[in-house]
Amino acid sequence: MQDRRRLAFPAGVRSLAAALVEGAAELVAPTRCAGCDLPGVILCDRCRRSLPLIEPGEACPRCGAPGGLRWCGECWESDFAFSTVRCAGAFEPPLSRCITLYKDAGELRLAPLLAELAADATAGWLDGIDAVVPVPPSPAALARRGFDHTARLACDVARLTGLPAVEALVGRPRRDQRSLSRGQRLANAAGSLRVVRGASPPPRVLVVDDVFTTGATVDAAARALLAAGVAEVRALTVGRAVG
Ligand SMILES: [Zn+2]
Numbered sequence: 001m002q003d004r005r006r007l008a009f010p011a012g013v014r015s016l017a018a019a020l021v022e023g024a025a026e027l028v029a030p031t032r033c034a035g036c037d038l039p040g041v042i043l044c045d046r047c048r049r050s051l052p053l054i055e056p057g058e059a060c061p062r063c064g065a066p067g068g069l070r071w072c073g074e075c076w077e078s079d080f081a082f083s084t085v086r087c088a089g090a091f092e093p094p095l096s097r098c099i100t101l102y103k104d105a106g107e108l109r110l111a112p113l114l115a116e117l118a119a120d121a122t123a124g125w126l127d128g129i130d131a132v133v134p135v136p137p138s139p140a141a142l143a144r145r146g147f148d149h150t151a152r153l154a155c156d157v158a159r160l161t162g163l164p165a166v167e168a169l170v171g172r173p174r175r176d177q178r179s180l181s182r183g184q185r186l187a188n189a190a191g192s193l194r195v196v197r198g199a200s201p202p203p204r205v206l207v208v209d210d211v212f213t214t215g216a217t218v219d220a221a222a223r224a225l226l227a228a229g230v231a232e233v234r235a236l237t238v239g240r241a242v243g
């Protein structure tokens with residue numbers, strides 16, 4: 001203990017070392033605004049103000065599509081297993097850039113912001129929910145990115161909403177969703193998730209994913225959880241594909 005204390009650097013040297021590390025990181029990958037590339041900030045004030053947020057009271061309560069208070073036309077024809085969805089904003093710039101930079105370029109400093117946007121969208125909507133469950137990426141996507149982007153978001157959402165986070169789902173191998181049509185996505189996502197062996201998720205859960213495109217992935221998550229005895233699954237995503 002005595003030796004460790006003697007070897008410890010004084011506070012001034014430590015902060016200098018931290019500043020040097022930070023400076024070196026800035027040289028390798030300078031901080032740029034995720035929306036407009038303005039140097040020095042992760043998201044500038046102008047881009048933050050122009051985030052295409054969806055007012056929860058002005059979106060389809062079933063699928064989160066902006067622009068309506070009632071179920072949209074598509075929802076009358078779908079049989080989603082989740083009960084309702086909220087999405088923080090439209091998957092358009094600058095929000096789409098933030099999400100893409102976070103998950104595909106590993107800009108982890110955007111995670112707290114994205115989680116905050118998602119948590120803000122849940123105001124007055126979490127009554128009865130017992131836990132937050134991340135929708136895990138496919139094994140291939142996880143290997144490609146090197147980190148679990150939804151687990152990180154879900155844990156931050158759980159902390160912000162005061163709910164426990166339960167990693168109750170695991171992904172099964174499937175084709176990359178990004179190049180698929182709506183019909184192909186639905187077929188590809190079906191059965192792509194399963195409940196962790198031995199897990200017993202609580203009765204009412206909120207699943208968290210990054211983007212709601214066709215709803216196929218959160219639907220697969222909901223089906224797996226309902227089959228494991230969960231009574232209700234709501235879904236929360238940061239982005240919502242529109243148009
Ligand atoms: Zn900006």
Ligand SMILES: [Zn+2]
Nearest residue numbers: 060063072075
């Ligand atoms: Zn809808």
